[in-house]
Amino acid sequence: MKLTIHEIAQVVGAKNDWSQLADLSVNKIEFDSRLIEKGDIFLPLKGARYGHDFIEIAFDNGAIISFSEKEVEQAHLLVDDNLAAFQTLAKYYLEKTKVPVIAVTGSNGKTTTKDMIAAVLSKKYKTYKTQGNHNNEIGLPYTILHMPEDTEKLVLEMGMDHPGDIDFLSQLAQPELALITLIGEAHLEFMGSRENIAKGKMGITAGLHGELIAPADPIINAFIPENQKISRFGLPGEDLFITKLIEHKERLTFETNFLDESITIPVPGKYNATNAMLAAYVGLHYGLTEAEINKALKEVELTRNRTEWKKSKNGADLLSDVYNANPTAMRLILETFQAIPKNENGRKIAVLADMLELGPTAAQLHKEVLKSIDFTKIDKVYLYGEMMKNLADISTDKPVSYFTDLDLLTESLSADLKPADQVLFKGSNIMKLSEVVEKL
Numbered sequence: 001m002k003l004t005i006h007e008i009a010q011v012v013g014a015k016n017d018w019s020q021l022a023d024l025s026v027n028k029i030e031f032d033s034r035l036i037e038k039g040d041i042f043l044p045l046k047g048a049r050y051g052h053d054f055i056e057i058a059f060d061n062g063a064i065i066s067f068s069e070k071e072v073e074q075a076h077l078l079v080d081d082n083l084a085a086f087q088t089l090a091k092y093y094l095e096k097t098k099v100p101v102i103a104v105t106g107s108n109g110k111t112t113t114k115d116m117i118a119a120v121l122s123k124k125y126k127t128y129k130t131q132g133n134h135n136n137e138i139g140l141p142y143t144i145l146h147m148p149e150d151t152e153k154l155v156l157e158m159g160m161d162h163p164g165d166i167d168f169l170s171q172l173a174q175p176e177l178a179l180i181t182l183i184g185e186a187h188l189e190f191m192g193s194r195e196n197i198a199k200g201k202m203g204i205t206a207g208l209h210g211e212l213i214a215p216a217d218p219i220i221n222a223f224i225p226e227n228q229k230i231s232r233f234g235l236p237g238e239d240l241f242i243t244k245l246i247e248h249k250e251r252l253t254f255e256t257n258f259l260d261e262s263i264t265i266p267v268p269g270k271y272n273a274t275n276a277m278l279a280a281y282v283g284l285h286y287g288l289t290e291a292e293i294n295k296a297l298k299e300v301e302l303t304r305n306r307t308e309w310k311k312s313k314n315g316a317d318l319l320s321d322v323y324n325a326n327p328t329a330m331r332l333i334l335e336t337f338q339a340i341p342k343n344e345n346g347r348k349i350a351v352l353a354d355m356l357e358l359g360p361t362a363a364q365l366h367k368e369v370l371k372s373i374d375f376t377k378i379d380k381v382y383l384y385g386e387m388m389k390n391l392a393d394i395s396t397d398k399p400v401s402y403f404t405d406l407d408l409l410t411e412s413l414s415a416d417l418k419p420a421d422q423v424l425f426k427g428s429n430i431m432k433l434s435e436v437v438e439k440l
């Protein structure tokens with residue numbers, strides 16, 4: 001990001017004397033000390049471990065300055081709240097660079113739609129988009145501050161865990177175009193009811209300067225602001241809808257009421273046709289030709305393994321979150337999983353695998369996961385991998401079973417699984433929990 005320490009310090013209101021570092025330029029900002037490179041600024045966040053524990057490591061890796069909420073010996077910018085400073089800096093950076101933002105939210109499909117919009121816009125503009133699941137109050141500012149300096153369009157995914165989350169992200173990002181892909185069902189979110197989910201997603205209008213594209217679903221009608229320019233999609237007769245759909249095994253061709261030509265995408269599923277239709281509409285909005293749009297969608301690369309619920313063969317709910325295998329993400333997904341009501345007569349099972357490349361304190365960091373498991377909510381824990389032995393060894397009095405073999409883990413879980421169960425899978429990608437999910 002193109003910012004000097006002087007500029008950053010002023011924007012975040014640093015309280016200490018930073019003048020001796022004033023005109024140094026910063027390379028990039030990181031909250032994971034493993035990603036720090038020469039010339040970076042470190043952002044200690046209250047992860048599973050307090051981020052300040054890693055300031056020394058960050059400087060060993062090349063950081064030249066760090067945010068900090070307390071006086072430390074290393075070069076630092078003293079602020080009241082590191083996360084708030086990070087978010088303020090991201091908002092400032094967007095205002096300074098004036099990069100237009102397209103915002104996408106929705107219970108399902110937001111990641112695919114984000115990817116498709118970025119693929120379309122990339123045909124005409126230098127486009128940057130949310131990476132992985134960086135769609136919350138930490139990931140969104142991270143995405144903004146990591147966009148390349150020549151970015152012309154920024155496609156931001158906005159995720160919601162709690163009411164007000166999207167309002168906050170929209171006010172930070174000030175989008176000029178916003179899309180809501182779908183209002184999902186209630187039980188898989190904190191929100192309690194579909195109305196609350198609709199209200200939450202409509203928070204995307206809080207900072208919106210332009211058009212909203214939203215489902216025909218009348219549940220959002222109560223939350224449309226006065227004078228909001230809006231296009232509705234889905235049902236025939238709405239502003240945007242599919243008029244013809246031909247599904248093949250590995251691809252799909254469809255037509256719409258607003259395009260002259262048909263569109264082919266390399267994935268099946270009517271919901272993907274809807275997502276592609278929205279991306280096509282955004283392409284037209286930004287002056288792309290139908291030929292450019294069609295070419296982009298024909299070859300789109302989708303973010304794989306999104307964090308979504310799947311069903312096992314016997315009907316159990318499976319949540320596999322294969323992003324960010326670090327202590328914080330493990331803590332956050334356990335909190336989310338534990339907060340969701342159980343299915344009637346169902347159990348909650350957590351399958352946790354090794355988090356890799358955590359450095360010399362890895363064993364301790366795996367032991368500390370125990371603090372995030374609420375055994376009044378979780379009925380059973382399956383642990384898998386060399387590092388998870390550290391957690392197994394301190395959980396002998398808990399309903400915890402430990403495996404070093406993936407096939408034995410799969411067999412044991414498959415034999416144990418009941419239709420009303422909910423199962424969480426979390427661990428580094430190369431632990432291959434995704435294969436266990438596929439076999440269930």
Ligand SMILES: N#Cc1c(NC(=O)c2cc(S(=O)(=O)N3CCOCC3)c(Cl)cc2Cl)sc2c1CCN(Cc1ccc(O)cc1)C2
Pocket residue numbers: 031032033034045046047048049050051054057133134135136138139140142324326327328329332357358359360361362365
């Ligand atoms: N706690 C903790 C740690 C990390 N946490 C995070 O990176 C992190 C991840 C997440 S997240 O949940 O993954 N995430 C990020 C982006 O947006 C979506 C959500 C969040 Cl929200 C916050 C933090 Cl602080 S990264 C990391 C640790 C602790 C260990 N660190 C390596 C290390 C080990 C031993 C050492 O001596 C030094 C460093 C790496």
